[in-house]
Amino acid sequence: MSSPATDRAAAGRTDQDDTTRSRVLSLVLAHGPISAAQIAKDLGLTPAAVRRHLDALEAEQIVEVSMVRGSRSGAGRPARRYVVAPGGHEQLGHDYSGLASRALATMGRAGGDELVSRFVSEEIGRWRERYLPQVEAAGSDVEARLNALSAAMSRDGFVASHTTVTPRGPKGVALRSAQLCQGHCPIQDIANEYPEFCEQETELISQLLDVDVRRLSTMAAGAHVCTTHVPLQLRAGHTNSTNHTTARQGGLS
Numbered sequence: 001m002s003s004p005a006t007d008r009a010a011a012g013r014t015d016q017d018d019t020t021r022s023r024v025l026s027l028v029l030a031h032g033p034i035s036a037a038q039i040a041k042d043l044g045l046t047p048a049a050v051r052r053h054l055d056a057l058e059a060e061q062i063v064e065v066s067m068v069r070g071s072r073s074g075a076g077r078p079a080r081r082y083v084v085a086p087g088g089h090e091q092l093g094h095d096y097s098g099l100a101s102r103a104l105a106t107m108g109r110a111g112g113d114e115l116v117s118r119f120v121s122e123e124i125g126r127w128r129e130r131y132l133p134q135v136e137a138a139g140s141d142v143e144a145r146l147n148a149l150s151a152a153m154s155r156d157g158f159v160a161s162h163t164t165v166t167p168r169g170p171k172g173v174a175l176r177s178a179q180l181c182q183g184h185c186p187i188q189d190i191a192n193e194y195p196e197f198c199e200q201e202t203e204l205i206s207q208l209l210d211v212d213v214r215r216l217s218t219m220a221a222g223a224h225v226c227t228t229h230v231p232l233q234l235r236a237g238h239t240n241s242t243n244h245t246t247a248r249q250g251g252l253s
Contacts, residue, residue: 020045024053025062025084029159029183032224033066033081054082062088066224083224084183104194120196124204130156135208142232145209146178159183162230176233179216180205182226191220202228 020043027039040050057063064085108116131152138148146162153160162180191197198220205228206213213230217223 020049021053021056024050025057025088026159028057028063028082029084030161031181032063032083032183034083035079035081039082057088058082058085061085064088104190116194117196120194120200124197124200127156127201128204128208131204131208140210142209142211142230143178146180146230146232149205149208150180153182157184157186164232175231178230178232180213180228180230182219182228185219185226188219195220205230 023043024039027042028034031038036047036050036054039045039054040047043050054063058065062085063082066081066083067079104116104119107119131149134152135145135148138144143164150160150162160180160182162178164176164178166176185191187197198215198218202213202215209230211231213228216227216229218226220226
């Protein structure tokens with residue numbers, strides 16, 4: 001029979017494990033596909049400790065392994081990376097998605113596609129009103145605005161982050177850009193049924209940043225994260241019309 005002291009110690013270990021596991025999951029959400037080694041480095045833990053938590057999350061079908069090929073892995077040797085599993089997204093928050101989908105379906109039957117589109121536009125308009133003051137407060141620099149937008153979207157559950165890349169353009173000119181990643185989508189189930197959310201969210205990102213963006217991947221289309229290409233040096237209206245059109249046809253997070 002266990003003693004009170006033993007029970008308290010066991011409870012403490014469980015609480016600590018839960019806290020660490022939550023931190024591991026947060027990194028997978030924000031930066032997946034991500035390796036166990038990178039998580040261990042970011043959290044200051046041993047790779048073995050991180051793998052133990054990842055194994056537990058995988059057993060609960062919250063995360064899953066994605067085999068990623070890359071130059072650092074060597075030819076023909078895909079590396080193990082962790083992403084949030086479809087079941088994990090469901091557990092992380094779709095409490096009202098079923099109700100919202102049914103409400104939109106009722107609106108569609110009553111007023112047709114036009115009424116649904118009007119609702120989506122009004123909802124995206126509310127997002128714009130919420131995000132615009134925070135983005136404008138960051139000034140005119142595109143990357144500063146992107147930082148502000150990422151933070152604002154994360155507060156709404158999109159787990160947004162971005163990475164900056166500097167590929168070489170013609171004649172060796174550096175063309176800086178960023179990839180905005182959304183590791184979670186609170187309305188993914190609705191977006192699957194109503195792509196109007198996809199198109200108008202992409203348009204919103206473009207308007208807030210004042211650049212022509214392009215969606216590279218979406219969870220609604222089966223990707224693990226939603227990724228949006230953001231040029232950091234070309235203002236809206238300075239890119240070609242093909243890229244502008246492509247951006248308008250992107251999908252939702």
